Structures are given as C-alpha cells and as structure tokens.
Amino acid sequence: MNLLRFALDNLYRRPARTALTVSAISLGIAAVVALTSIAWGFEASWQKANDARGTDLIVTRIASENTMPSPFVAEQVRPALSALPHVQQVVGLLSEMLTVSEDAPPVFVFGWAHGSYLWEHLKLKDGRWPADDGEAVLAIGSLAAEMLHKQVGDDIEIEGRLFKVAGIFESSALVENGALIMTLTQMQQITDKPGKVNILNIKLDNSATDADIETIKAQVRKTMPGFIAITSGELVQKNAVVRISKAMSNATILIAGLVGALVVFNTMLMSINERTREIGILLALGWQRRTVIKLIVGESVILTLAGGAIGILLGIAIASGLGHLELMRGKIDAVFSLPFLFAVLGLSVFLGICGGLYPAIKAARLLPSQALRQE
Amino acid sequence: MRRVATLLLLCAFAQPGLGADAGALVETMKQARLSEGFEARMEVATIASNGRRALPFKLSVTGQVGKDRQRLRIRGISPDKVRGRYVAAERNAEGRIRAIAYDEQLPGNIEKTDPAARLFDSGLVLWDMFGAWWNWPQQSIEGSDKVGGRACTLMRSRTDDGASPVREVLSCVDGNAKLSLRTQLYDRRHTLLRTIAVKQTMRKESGALAAKKLAITEADRTVTEVEVYSGDEHYLVNADTYAPLDNGK
Numbered sequence: 001m002n003l004l005r006f007a008l009d010n011l012y013r014r015p016a017r018t019a020l021t022v023s024a025i026s027l028g029i030a031a032v033v034a035l036t037s038i039a040w041g042f043e044a045s046w047q048k049a050n051d052a053r054g055t056d057l058i059v060t061r062i063a064s065e066n067t068m069p070s071p072f073v074a075e076q077v078r079p080a081l082s083a084l085p086h087v088q089q090v091v092g093l094l095s096e097m098l099t100v101s102e103d104a105p106p107v108f109v110f111g112w113a114h115g116s117y118l119w120e121h122l123k124l125k126d127g128r129w130p131a132d133d134g135e136a137v138l139a140i141g142s143l144a145a146e147m148l149h150k151q152v153g154d155d156i157e158i159e160g161r162l163f164k165v166a167g168i169f170e171s172s173a174l175v176e177n178g179a180l181i182m183t184l185t186q187m188q189q190i191t192d193k194p195g196k197v198n199i200l201n202i203k204l205d206n207s208a209t210d211a212d213i214e215t216i217k218a219q220v221r222k223t224m225p226g227f228i229a230i231t232s233g234e235l236v237q238k239n240a241v242v243r244i245s246k247a248m249s250n251a252t253i254l255i256a257g258l259v260g261a262l263v264v265f266n267t268m269l270m271s272i273n274e275r276t277r278e279i280g281i282l283l284a285l286g287w288q289r290r291t292v293i294k295l296i297v298g299e300s301v302i303l304t305l306a307g308g309a310i311g312i313l314l315g316i317a318i319a320s321g322l323g324h325l326e327l328m329r330g331k332i333d334a335v336f337s338l339p340f341l342f343a344v345l346g347l348s349v350f351l352g353i354c355g356g357l358y359p360a361i362k363a364a365r366l367l368p369s370q371a372l373r374q375e
Numbered sequence: 376m377r378r379v380a381t382l383l384l385l386c387a388f389a390q391p392g393l394g395a396d397a398g399a400l401v402e403t404m405k406q407a408r409l410s411e412g413f414e415a416r417m418e419v420a421t422i423a424s425n426g427r428r429a430l431p432f433k434l435s436v437t438g439q440v441g442k443d444r445q446r447l448r449i450r451g452i453s454p455d456k457v458r459g460r461y462v463a464a465e466r467n468a469e470g471r472i473r474a475i476a477y478d479e480q481l482p483g484n485i486e487k488t489d490p491a492a493r494l495f496d497s498g499l500v501l502w503d504m505f506g507a508w509w510n511w512p513q514q515s516i517e518g519s520d521k522v523g524g525r526a527c528t529l530m531r532s533r534t535d536d537g538a539s540p541v542r543e544v545l546s547c548v549d550g551n552a553k554l555s556l557r558t559q560l561y562d563r564r565h566t567l568l569r570t571i572a573v574k575q576t577m578r579k580e581s582g583a584l585a586a587k588k589l590a591i592t593e594a595d596r597t598v599t600e601v602e603v604y605s606g607d608e609h610y611l612v613n614a615d616t617y618a619p620l621d622n623g624k
Contacts, residue, residue: 061580070580071607096605099418106604159416160433160453192414192435193607 003291007298010271018303021267025307025348026314028256033315033344035252037334038322039245043236045333049173050232052121057202057216058235059090062228071196077224081200084216086208091116092197094187100158100180104147108179109158111187117203122176127152127167133185137166141177156180159190174333202229257351260307264300264355272296272363279363280371289364296363300356301349308348312341397514400530400550404509407553407583410440412610416452417603421497424596432457432495436504439612443468445505446617449494457495463620464490466505470536474501477619485619491540498569498591498599503560508532508544520547522556522572530555541568552576552584569593574600580608 011018050058059081061072074092081090094111112118114133122139130137138156140148145168150156154165163182171177188194204212213231220229236242272279279292319334420431433452439445445466451457459479466472474490490501513533520529527547534542543561548554558571575588591599 070609072609073611098604157453160451160458191416191605192437192610194611194613196607196611 003295003298007295007302010275010295010299011302014271017267017270021263021303022307022310024263025260025304025351026311028260029308029311029344029348030314030318032249032253032256032347033312033336033341034318034322034334035245036249036340037315037319037336038332039242039249040337040340041319041332041334042245043242044335045173045175046236046242047232049171049175050235052172052176053118053201054121054203055118055201055232056204056208057213057229058232059200059202059220059224059227059229060198060235062226071193071198072227073195074197074200075195077220077227078200080224081202081220084219086204086212086216087202088205089117089201089203091118091201091203092184093118093199093201094184094191094193094197096191098158100156101148107144107147108175109187110176110179110181111184111191112181114183114185116201118201122169122171122181125168125170127165129167130183130186133183135166135183136161136163136186137182138163139167139169139181140165141179141181142168142170143174143177144180147178158182161190199235253347257347260304260348260351261355264304264352265358267303268296268300268356268359269362271299272359275363276366276371279366280368283366284368284372292364293357293360296360297353297356300359301352304348304352304355305345308345311348312344397516397530400516400528400548401509401514401532403550403553404506404548404555408440408506408509409442410438410608412612413438413440413606413608414610415603415606417601419495419497419499420600422598422600429496430454430456432497434495434499437610437612437616438504439617446620447501447504448616448620449501451495460495461619462488462494462501463617464501464505465617465620466507470507470510472502472505472507473620475620485622498593498597499601500569502540503558503569503571507539508534508541508546517545520557522547523574525549525556527556537563549584554584554586567594577603 059077061070071094078090078092081087091113093113096109097106098109099106100109114130119129124139125142127139129139138158140150140156145151145165148156150165152165152168155162156165157163158180163186169181184197188196202216204216217229220227230238282292283289316334316336319332319336323332323334414435414437416433416435418431418433421429423429432454434457435450435452437448437450446464448461448463451460460476461479462474462476464472464474472490474488475485476488477485490505493500509532511532511534513531513535515531517529517531520527527549530546530548532544532546536542540562541560542563543565545559545561546555547557549556554573554576555571556573560568560571562568570592572590572592573586573588574590575586576584577587579585585603587603589601591601593599
C-alpha cells in the first residue's frame with residue numbers, strides 16, 4: 001500500500017469529519033474566488049470601456065477618486081490640450097448614476113460629445129444614433145434595454161425630462177451595455193452642468209509613442225494646475241470603488257487563509273490524537289519519522305486540495321450567479337483568470353502544509369513504547 | 376510671586392476652554408458652509424407615523440453661501456407634483472430670510488412663502504438649510520455624545536429673537552469632519568420640532584465630510600429620508616439662477 005492510498009484511507013475512516021473540514025475550506029476559498037473575481041471584473045470592465053473607446057489619455061481633476069470624477073468646465077483646459085503635439089481629438093464625457101425607473105436599480109447615464117470617436121466602437125443593433133447635438137434622444141445598451149424593458153421608440157424619464165429611445169447598441173464592455181447614452185449637451189442640460197465634463201478623453205495620432213504620452217502627462221502636470229493626465233488603467237486604479245473592492249478581497253484572502261489553516265490544524269490534531277496507538281505501531285514496525293510526517297501532511301494537503309477545488313467551482317458559481325441577480329445586472333462582470341485559480345489552488349496546498357505541519361511533527365515525535373500504552 | 380498666585384487662582388476657577396472652544400467650533404462650521412456655488416440633487420421620501428410611505432420625489436438644491444449673504448434655490452425634478460416648482464430664498468447679514476415660490480409653467484407668478492414651512496409635504500424646511508443658528512451669539516459646549524458610533528461635541532445655540540421660528544438648537548458636531556451628525560431644533564417653549572440625523576456621509580474634494588443620507592424626524596414621528604445622489608461642489612451660478620429672487624426685491 002503506498003502512502004497516498006494510506007492517507008486517503010485514513011480520511012475515509014471519518015467521512016463526516018472529512019466532509020465538514022472540506023466544506024469549511026471550500027466556503028473560505030469560494031469567498032476568496034468570488035470576491036476577487038468581482039473586484040477584478042469591476043476594474044476590467046471600466047478599463048475595457050475606456051480601451052474600447054480608443055482613448056489614449058484621460059484628463060481629470062487631481063482629487064477625483066470616485067467612479068466618475070468630479071465635473072469641471074471643459075473649456076478651462078481643452079484649448080491647451082488640443083494644442084499639444086500628437087493630440088488628434090479632445091472629447092468631453094459627463095456621466096452620472098441615476099434612477100430612471102422605479103422597477104430597476106440605478107443605471108449609468110453617459111453624455112458623449114456628438115460625432116466624436118467615442119461612439120465609433122459601439123455596434124448599433126436597432127434604430128439609429130442621435131441625429132445632432134440638440135436632439136433629446138437616447139441610445140441604450142442591450143442590457144439596459146432588457147433591464148428597463150425598453151425598445152426603440154419608447155420613452156424614458158431622466159431627471160424629470162422625457163427622452164425617446166432612438167437606438168439600442170452593443171458594446172464589448174459590460175458597463176456600457178448596461179448604460180444609457182445621450183449627447184453631451186443634453187446631459188449637461190439635464191444635470192444642470194452647462195459646459196462641464198467629468199473627464200476629457202484624448203486620442204493621439206498613430207505616430208505617438210510611450211515617450212510622447214509621458215511628455216504630455218508631464219506638460220499637463222506642469223501647465224494645468226489641479227488637473228492630471230493619466231491612462232485609463234491609472235484612472236481605474238485611482239478609483240475609490242476599485243480600491244475598496246480590492247482591499248475587501250485581500251482581507252477575505254487573509255481571513256479565509258487563517259480560518260482554513262486553523263480548521264485543518266484542528267482536524268489533523270484530533271486525527272492524530274485518535275490514532276496515537278496506530279502511529280506507535282507504525283513507528284514500532286520501522287516507519288521512519290519522516291514518513292509519518294509525510295503521511296499526516298499528505299492527509300491535510302488532500303483535505304485542503306479537495307476543499308480548494310470545490311471552493312473554486314463554488315466561487316465561480318456564486319460570482320456568475322450574482323451577475324444574474326436583478327440588482328447586480330450590468331454591474332458585475334467577474335473575471336476568472338487561470339493563473340489566479342491556480343494560485344488559489346496553491347494557497348489551498350499551502351494551507352494544508354501549514355495546518356498539518358505541527359500535528360505531523362507531534363505525531364512523529366511519539367515514542368512507540370508510550371504510544372502503544374495509550375488507550 | 377503675587378502674579379503667579381493670581382494666575383493659579385484664575386486657572387483653578389476658570390472653566391477651561393469652554394467659551395473659546397465653542398467659538399472655534401462655530402467658526403469651523405461657518406467656514407465649512409462657505410461656498411461660491413454648489414448643487415445637490417436628492418431623493419426625498421416621507422414616511423408617516425402610521426408607516427405609510429409617500430411617493431418619493433427628486434429635488435435639486437442650488438446654493439451660494441457667503442459671509443454676509445446666503446442664497447438657496449430648490450427645484451422640483453420629478454414626479455409631476457414637484458416638477459418645475461421652485462422655491463428660492465435669501466438670508467441677509469441681519470439674519471432675515473426672504474423666500475419666494477414660483478412655477479416654471481406660470482412665469483411671472485411669484486409668491487412670497489414662509490421659510491419655516493415644510494417643503495413639498497416633507498420634513499425639509501428651508502429655514503434649516505440656512506443653518507442660521509451658527510450665527511447666533513449664544514453658543515455653548517454641553518459635553519460630548521456619540522451618533523452612529525461616532526464621537527461628537529454637543530453644541531447648544533440659543534437666540535432671543537422673537538421672530539425666529541426656532542429658539543434653540545442642539546447639535547452634535549464632529550469637529551474633524553466639520554459636520555453636525557445630529558441637529559435637534561426647539562421652539563420657544565422648548566418643544567422639540569424635529570431632529571435631523573446624518574445616516575451616511577460622503578467625502579468632499581476638500582476632505583471634509585458631507586451628509587449623503589439624512590433622516591428628519593418631526594414631532595409627530597413623521598420621518599423624511601433624504602439621499603443625495605448627485606451634485607456639484609463648484610456649481611456655476613449664472614445671472615438666471617436667482618433672477619426671480621433679485622427681481623422680487
């Protein structure tokens with residue numbers, strides 16, 4: 001009988017305890033997987049939205065840490081930005097999260113400059129785009145259309161004003177699919193922010209290099225006090241919600257790790273206490289202490305590995321399920337990367353080794369004569 | 376030697392820092408309110424004492440707070456019962472508040488209104504929004520308390536002005552956040568009129584906190600929940616913003 005089979009048999013001998021330990025570990029791992037994938041998904045969705053638009057740099061106020069930075073008057077900086085080398089377009093964006101239906105959670109409402117490059121990446125599924133800057137119509141994402149039960153030609157009331165749905169579009173970014181888009185001028189009117197934007201999107205020409213981007217950033221910092229030029233990735237990193245969700249997932253990893261290690265530690269300690277005579281016999285038969293350590297650590301690693309594998313599947317199911325809840329639709333786009341899932345499995349093995357090491361050493365230090373005397 | 380003894384006596388009998396601390400706290404609160412222009416859009420829901428919930432409505436509050444003059448304009452956003460309805464008010468250096476009401480649909484039809492009246496059948500009162508009590512001369516620190524787990528200093532503000540609808544205000548102020556976490560307003564008979572409690576806060580650009588969610592509990596146990604869902608700390612006040620108020624002078 002090899003060591004692995006022997007370890008498995010030991011775990012089978014106490015099926016209830018093994019199942020409970022695996023369940024506890026799998027719940028912890030599931031929480032880690034679900035929270036981390038949601039945090040990453042949130043970050044990725046915003047980044048995807050910015051990248052899909054083809055924005056090279058974003059200019060915003062320095063203090064901005066909210067999902068959408070605080071508004072400022074675009075003309076304060078737009079002329080100077082347009083004059084910078086390699087700058088092709090400087091396009092304003094104004095956005096708010098608003099309740100547009102009593103039956104649906106708040107949605108993102110974007111105001112984009114009419115005719116700008118921001119619209120180019122969207123695929124029109126039905127209807128048309130706003131004809132001009134002054135037309136009070138909306139283009140709505142396919143997910144928003146589904147959530148709000150709206151079709152082309154329907155009315156949507158936003159901040160007390162009625163807008164007709166002119167078109168339904170599809171975007172590669174979930175955050176845009178769940179959003180309503182109108183022209184920037186319309187958005188500025190309904191939010192009472194004439195001339196204001198949350199961010200200015202900068203599109204550079206094809207000849208712009210990374211060094212040029214750094215030069216533009218430095219120039220903005222130097223010549224436009226109170227403003228900052230950053231890449232979409234940096235903007236997302238600064239976002240308070242992204243930072244909070246990442247901190248929460250890190251805290252969950254820490255707590256789940258500690259609890260997991262303690263659960264394994266407790267289980268293995270109980271197991272070796274019950275098997276003192278058995279371990280004594282094995283040592284008396286000539287088993288080396290190293291082999292006993294391998295056996296006990298092996299058992300705990302099997303427990304955590306099984307818990308980890310089940311936890312990963314459970315975490316994926318939880319995160320995917322949450323994304324389908326009415327309240328969360330259009331807001332959660334969990335990202336499950338293979339390296340992360342393998343890292344979680346690695347964490348499970350690490351927990352098994354940590355939790356099983358002390359009980360294993362304790363078992364290996366037993367004197368056969370004393371162990372055999374134990375009832 | 377005599378000077379040292381006098382100083383020791385003064386120290387022993389003085390109430391350390393009471394007047395000075397109150398003054399500093401009042402000044403902090405007055406400074407925190409100063410704004411060249413702000414806008415806050417909020418959803419307001421009123422729950423009657425029998426638990427009946429009225430249809431929530433949305434408002435926009437635009438304001439300008441200077442040392443000598445404060446102006447506020449409230450605009451109903453939705454639904455129909457408040458849409459296009461405006462209330463504007465001004466508080467002058469003497470502390471007098473003048474308020475008018477008008478409707479977008481009826482231009483030129485401007486009426487005087489009572490600043491101490493409830494707004495749109497809710498617990499919101501224009502008078503409270505001016506925070507007039509921070510300018511009253513009688514201010515004292517009454518101790519400390521905790522609101523929602525946060526420590527705050529109890530400030531009592533009093534006035535003898537017979538025209539004031541509120542004679543006494545007890546605020547629990549978080550000095551670091553520059554925010555009153557709980558404000559209790561009393562009339563001349565010391566009857567509690569309403570309590571304004573901050574339920575959730577948000578950070579402003581300056582780092583100070585502002586109320587995101589408020590609950591206003593009136594004497595008859597009617598509760599008005601207010602949630603600020605959007606705003607602008609640098610609202611551009613233009614010539615039209617307070618035109619009806621200026622024209623009505």
